[in-house]
Amino acid sequence: MKDTCWFCNENESNEDKVYNVAMIRRAKEMEEKNVAIPRCDECEARHRKGHTLSTLMYVGEVVLIAILLFVVKLDFIYVAIVYLILMRLLSDFSQRIRRATAKPYKAVCDVYQNEEVSELVEEGLQKRDDSR
Numbered sequence: 001m002k003d004t005c006w007f008c009n010e011n012e013s014n015e016d017k018v019y020n021v022a023m024i025r026r027a028k029e030m031e032e033k034n035v036a037i038p039r040c041d042e043c044e045a046r047h048r049k050g051h052t053l054s055t056l057m058y059v060g061e062v063v064l065i066a067i068l069l070f071v072v073k074l075d076f077i078y079v080a081i082v083y084l085i086l087m088r089l090l091s092d093f094s095q096r097i098r099r100a101t102a103k104p105y106k107a108v109c110d111v112y113q114n115e116e117v118s119e120l121v122e123e124g125l126q127k128r129d130d131s132r
């Protein structure tokens, strides 16, 4: 029997579209675990769209930084400040994009709500990165 997609809790999950969460404990004895979250085709497509939009946003940031550096010829220190401010804003904005495109279902940034993931977090592990 196949699992139900964790993200929409409606469709049957597709084994090829499983969302893998790499968990890691950075300690003397490093520990790595993978949580495979069942996901259906539709949710994967929604997540992919969110990923693409958020990637485009970061590409836009790089273009803007390049323009400030090489066209506007703004001092490096100001460009660095703009970069730092943008990085913070964009990581927040990236989550909003991912949540908006995943609606009405769960987004990949919501995996902390997953039982297995949250148990590992309680054991002191953390998500390795915000992978797709």
Ligand SMILES: [Zn+2]
Residues within 6 Å of the ligand: 005, 006, 007, 008, 009, 010, 011, 039, 040, 041, 042, 043, 044, 105
């Ligand atoms: Zn689904």
